[in-house]
Amino acid sequence: MKILSYNINKCTQxxxxxxxxxxxxxxxxxxxxxxxxxxxxxxxSMEWIGNNSVLWKGLGVIWRNQHEVVIAPWYNNEHKYILPLIVDRSFLLFATWPTIIPTRKNTYPQILLSALKEYEKYIVTYPTLICGDFNCFIGQSGVSKKTGTFEQCIEFLQEKRLFSLYHERNGEEFGKESKATYYHLFKEDKPFFIDFAFTNIQTFAYELGRWNKEMSDHCPQMIVL
Structure with missing residues (x-):
């Protein structure tokens, strides 16, 4: 099974x-x-989570119909853009895009860590893949240990035996990646690594694709289970 994770920036047909x-x-x-x-x-088929006043920008999941994909019955809309899906009745896929909601003041790492803790009992029980645009990176400004950092998110996942495919396969440390997944404002001199795939499932292959600036400011990730 091939799973693509790709922030496509200002979606068009x-x-x-x-x-x-x-x-x-x-x-x-x-x-x-x-x-x-x-x-x-x-x-x-497709599921979409978003704001109906901004129809061109939400979290979408598209799948081929030979697979069964359903939203987990325990999905909590408080964690709106971290969507747990049950795939083929065999594993959990968390489509992930921590997004700041105007009525709340949480940072991206806070949003992510809160959802991970909410779903902890499922993450530790079932084969799980968490992938998407995390909007988080090491050394992120505006966060502290008291409010939640991306480092704490990584520690939480690793304690649950979920590891980053990119870092495990390339032997690189968080915050010291040789490649980027996002180029801020489409500028090559503003690279960040903010797209991830954490899993406890045995994978056949993982690829961080090349940046296609005609399509997005992000790079695609392909995970083969």
């Missing part, structure tokens, strides 16, 4: 068609347009 051409079974797409704003071919 051209970008959806491009993503579909990458031949993944499941596509986790932060900044995706709502299903009625795009055209999907036969044989695929």
């Amino acid at each position: 051209k970008k959806i068609d491009y993503v579909l051409s990458m031949d993944a079974d499941i596509m986790v797409l932060p900044e995706c347009a709502r299903y009625d704003q795009i055209k999907l071919p036969k044989g695929v």
Whole structure:
């Protein structure tokens, strides 16, 4: 099974068609347009979480219909953009895009850590893949140990035996990555590593794709289970 994680930045039909051409079974797409704003071919389904006043920018998950994908019955909308999905009745997929909601003042790491703790009992019980645009990086400004840091998120996941595929396969430390997953304002001199795939599932392959600035300010990740 191939799972694509790709923040596609200002979704258009051209970008959806491009993503579909990458031949993944499941596509986790932060900044995706709502299903009625795009055209999907036969044989695929979609879930979308977002703000109905911003139809072009939510968290989308598209999958091919030979797979069964359902939202977990214990999904808590308080963690709106961290969406737990049950795939083929065999593993959990958390489509992840910590997003600051105007009515709340939590930082991205706080949002992520709160959701991880909420879903802890499921994460430790079932085969789990957590992937997407985490909006988090080591040394992030505006956070502290009292409020929650990305380092604490990493520690939490590693304690639960979920490890970053990029870092495990490349032998690199968090915050010292040789590659980037995001180029702020589409500028090559502003690279960040903020897209991740943490899992306790045996994987066949993992690839961090090249940056295609015509499509996004992010790079795609492909996980093969």
